[in-house]
Amino acid sequence: MLKMTHLSKVYRTEVVETYALRDFNIDVKEGEFVAVTGPSGSGKTTFLTIAGLLETFSGGEYHLDGIEVSNLNDNARSKIRNEKIGFIFQAFNLIPDLNVFDNIEVPLRYRGMKAAERKQRIMDSLERVGLASRAKHYPAELSGGQQQRVAIARALAGSPRLLLADEPTGNLDTQMARGVMELLEDIHREGATIVMVTHDPELAARAQRNVHIIDGQVVELSEDPRFHTVHAAAGDAHA
Amino acid sequence: MKLHPILAALRKHKAGTVLIALQIALTLAIVCNAVFIIGQRVERVNRPTGLDESNLFLVSQQWVGAPSADNADGVEKLDAMQREDLAALRQLPGVAAVAPTNSLPLLNSSWTGSVSHKPGADLGGKGDIRTAYYFTDEQALSTLGLRLVAGRNFNAGDVQHQGFRDQRDRPVAIISKALADKLFPDGNAVGKVMYSDGSNAPTTIIGVVARLQIPSIGSWGSSFAWYSTLIPTRLDGGFARYAVRTKPGQLDAVMRAVAPALYKVTPMRVLDDDSVKPFSEIRAKAYRADIGMAVLMGVICLILLCVTAAGIVGLTSFWVGQRHRQIGVRRALGARKIDILHYFQIENLLIAGVGVVLGVVLAVGLNMWLMTHYEMTRIPLLYVVTGVLAMLAIGQGAVFVPARRASNVPPVEATRAA
Numbered sequence: 301m302l303k304m305t306h307l308s309k310v311y312r313t314e315v316v317e318t319y320a321l322r323d324f325n326i327d328v329k330e331g332e333f334v335a336v337t338g339p340s341g342s343g344k345t346t347f348l349t350i351a352g353l354l355e356t357f358s359g360g361e362y363h364l365d366g367i368e369v370s371n372l373n374d375n376a377r378s379k380i381r382n383e384k385i386g387f388i389f390q391a392f393n394l395i396p397d398l399n400v401f402d403n404i405e406v407p408l409r410y411r412g413m414k415a416a417e418r419k420q421r422i423m424d425s426l427e428r429v430g431l432a433s434r435a436k437h438y439p440a441e442l443s444g445g446q447q448q449r450v451a452i453a454r455a456l457a458g459s460p461r462l463l464l465a466d467e468p469t470g471n472l473d474t475q476m477a478r479g480v481m482e483l484l485e486d487i488h489r490e491g492a493t494i495v496m497v498t499h500d501p502e503l504a505a506r507a508q509r510n511v512h513i514i515d516g517q518v519v520e521l522s523e524d525p526r527f528h529t530v531h532a533a534a535g536d537a538h539a
Numbered sequence: 540m541k542l543h544p545i546l547a548a549l550r551k552h553k554a555g556t557v558l559i560a561l562q563i564a565l566t567l568a569i570v571c572n573a574v575f576i577i578g579q580r581v582e583r584v585n586r587p588t589g590l591d592e593s594n595l596f597l598v599s600q601q602w603v604g605a606p607s608a609d610n611a612d613g614v615e616k617l618d619a620m621q622r623e624d625l626a627a628l629r630q631l632p633g634v635a636a637v638a639p640t641n642s643l644p645l646l647n648s649s650w651t652g653s654v655s656h657k658p659g660a661d662l663g664g665k666g667d668i669r670t671a672y673y674f675t676d677e678q679a680l681s682t683l684g685l686r687l688v689a690g691r692n693f694n695a696g697d698v699q700h701q702g703f704r705d706q707r708d709r710p711v712a713i714i715s716k717a718l719a720d721k722l723f724p725d726g727n728a729v730g731k732v733m734y735s736d737g738s739n740a741p742t743t744i745i746g747v748v749a750r751l752q753i754p755s756i757g758s759w760g761s762s763f764a765w766y767s768t769l770i771p772t773r774l775d776g777g778f779a780r781y782a783v784r785t786k787p788g789q790l791d792a793v794m795r796a797v798a799p800a801l802y803k804v805t806p807m808r809v810l811d812d813d814s815v816k817p818f819s820e821i822r823a824k825a826y827r828a829d830i831g832m833a834v835l836m837g838v839i840c841l842i843l844l845c846v847t848a849a850g851i852v853g854l855t856s857f858w859v860g861q862r863h864r865q866i867g868v869r870r871a872l873g874a875r876k877i878d879i880l881h882y883f884q885i886e887n888l889l890i891a892g893v894g895v896v897l898g899v900v901l902a903v904g905l906n907m908w909l910m911t912h913y914e915m916t917r918i919p920l921l922y923v924v925t926g927v928l929a930m931l932a933i934g935q936g937a938v939f940v941p942a943r944r945a946s947n948v949p950p951v952e953a954t955r956a957a
C-alpha cells in the first residue's frame with residue numbers, strides 16, 4: 301500500500317539544511333494498522349505529510365498503492381488525497397465557518413459527488429461516530445472528543461483506503477482518547493490501512509505493528525506477536 | 540454548484556460582507572449616475588452648431604469717438620464705417636468670405652425674440668415661437684458654412700441696415716430647418732410668411748438652412764436651441780462684429796493681418812488680444828464648465844472605483860490570511876488549486892451580486908431624486924447594465940490576486956500547529 305525506499309526530506313533555510321528524514325525505508329501492507337512513535341522532532345509528522353502527499357520529498361522513492369508519486373502533478377496529487385486518503389489531525393482541523401454536516405461534505409464535494417449520495421454518506425459516517433444528532437452544530441459548540449470524531453467522520457465519509465492520523469488523541473483526555481482509538485480499530489477491521497502517529501505507548505501497543513522513528517530513520521522495535529499481545533492485555537486490564 | 544457552503548461561511552463573516560456589498564452598491568449608484576451625466580455633457584459639447592467651424596474666426600471691435608447711433612445721420616456714418624471695414628477685410632489675401640453679425644453660436648451674447656403666424660401677436664403669447672436672430676448680410680451663408688436646404692440665399696439687394704436700437708421691418712429672412720418645421724409642420728416653409736416680434740409687417744421666408752444653433756447654450760435657451768433666424772440687416776453702433784472665413788490653412792496668417800488692416804482703415808478703434816478669436820476658442824470657452832464638470836466627475840468615479848477595488852483586495856487578503864489554515868485543510872482534503880481560486884471568485888461574485896442588485900435600486904433612486912431636483916433625464920438601462928457588468932468585472936479583477944495567493948497555500952499548512 302505504502303512503500304518508501306531511501307527516502308529523504310531536507311528542509312533548507314538560508315543558514316541550515318535540516319534532514320527531517322534520511323534513508324527512510326518503510327513498507328506498510330494493505331490492511332495493516334501501524335503505529336508510529338518516536339521522540340519529538342524525529343520526523344514523524346514529516347513522514348505522514350509525505351505519505352499523505354501533502355508535501356514533496358527530496359530524494360528516494362515513494363510508491364503509494366503501486367504508483368510512483370514523485371512524477372504526479374498537483375492536480376493528480378489532489379485527486380489521490382481526495383479519493384484514497386483520509387486525514388485525522390491532532391488539532392482536528394474542522395472548518396470553523398461550517399457546521400458538522402458541511403464540514404464532512406467538503407471532501408465529497410471536491411470529488412464531485414451527487415447531493416443524494418453525499419447526504420447518505422455524511423449521515424452514515426456521523427452515525428458511525430455517534431454524532432448523528434449534531435449535524436447542525438458548529439465545531440465551536442462541540443467538545444474536543446466530539447470534534448475529533450467529526451474529523452474522523454469526515455475522513456471516513458470518502459471511504460479512503462488509507463487513513464493517516466497524526467496524534468489523533470494528542471489533545472484529548474484518556475477517556476475520549478480511548479473512544480477515538482476504538483473507532484480507529486473498527487475502521488481497521490473493515491479493511492482500511494491505518495498509519496497513526498502517537499506518543500501514547502498504550503495506544504501504540506494496540507496497533508498491529510509499531511514503527512519507531514529516531515532522527516529521521518526507522519527503527520523497527522517489534523513485529524513480535526507476543527510483544528503485541530502483552531501490551532494489548534495490559535490495555536484491556538486498564539479498561 | 541458550490542454555493543451553499545460558501546454562503547454558509549459568509550454568514551459567519553457578516554460585517555465584512557455587508558460592508559463590501561454596501562460599498563459596491565454605493566459605488567455603482569454614484570458611478571452610474573455620474574457617467575450618465577458625463578455622457579450627457581459629452582453629447583452636449585459635441586453637438587454640431589451647424590457652422591463649418593474650421594477656418595472661421597470672429598473679430599469684435601469698438602470704434603473710439605464713434606458717432607451716435609441714436610440719430611439717422613450717425614447711423615449712416617456708422618454704416619459707412621462698417622462697410623469700409625468689411626471691404627478691407629474682404630480684400631485681405633487668404634480670406635474667403637466675411638459677414639457682419641451680431642453674434643455666433645456659443646457666443647455669450649444674443650438677440651432673441653419670437654415669431655408667429657399672425658401679425659401683431661403679443662410677445663410671448665400663445666402660438667409664439669421663440670427664436671434667436673442673426674443680423675448679417677448676403678455673405679452669411681458662405682462665411683458661416685451654413686447649408687441651404689431650400690429656397691435661396693440672400694442677395695445684395697436684400698441687405699438693409701439699421702441702428703442697433705432701432706426697429707425696422709424685416710421683409711425677408713432665412714430660417715433654420717428646425718424653426719421651419721416648427722412653424723410649418725407640413726413642410727415647404729419657403730415663400731410663406733411669418734411675423735417677427737409682434738410686427739404687423741410680414742417677413743417672407745426665402746430660404747431654409749439645415750442647422751443653426753442659437754448663441755446661448757444656457758438652460759433658458761434649451762427649448763429653442765435650434766430655432767434661428769437670419770435677417771439680412773447690418774446693425775450699426777459703436778461696436779461691430781465680423782465673422783471671417785479663410786481659405787484652408789490660412790487662419791493664423793489672416794488673423795494676424797486683421798489688426799493692421801483695420802487700423803489702416805482708421806486707428807480710432809479698440810482691438811485687443813481678445814478681439815480676434817478663432818471659433819475653436821469660442822467653442823472651448825463656451826463648454827469649459829461642462830468639460831471641467833465631466834472631468835471632475837470622471838476623476839471622482841475613478842477614485843470611487845479604486846477605493847472599492849482596494850476594499851475588495853483588502854477584505855479578501857484579510858480573509859485569505861484568516862483562513863490560511865482552512866485553505867490548507869481543504870487542499871489536504873482534495874481541493875485543487877483551481878477549486879480554492881474558484882471559491883474566492885464565487886464568494887466575491889455572491890457579495891458583488893448582492894451589492895449590484897442593491898446598487899441598481901440606489902442608482903435608479905438617485906437618478907429619480909436628481910430628476911426632481913435638477914435638470915436630469917431618466918437614466919437609460921444601458922448605463923445601469925454596463926455599470927453592473929463593470930462592477931462585477933472590477934470585483935473579479937480585485938479578488939484575483941489574493942485568491943491566487945490563497946490557491947498557492949500548500950496542503951501541508953493543514954498540519955502546522957494552530
Ligand SMILES: Nc1ncnc2c1ncn2[C@@H]1O[C@H](COP(=O)(O)OP(=O)(O)OP(=O)(O)O)[C@@H](O)[C@H]1O
Pocket residue numbers: 311312318319320338339340341342343344345346347
Ligand atoms: N517546514 C519546516 N522547515 C524547517 N524544518 C522543519 C519543517 N518542518 C519540520 N522541520 C524539521 O524537521 C524535523 C522533523 O520534524 P517533525 O515535525 O516531522 O517532527 P515530529 O516527529 O512530528 O515531532 P513532534 O513529535 O514534536 O510532532 C524537525 O527537526 C523539524 O524542526
Ligand SMILES: [Mg+2]
Pocket residue numbers: 344345346
Ligand atoms: Mg509531529
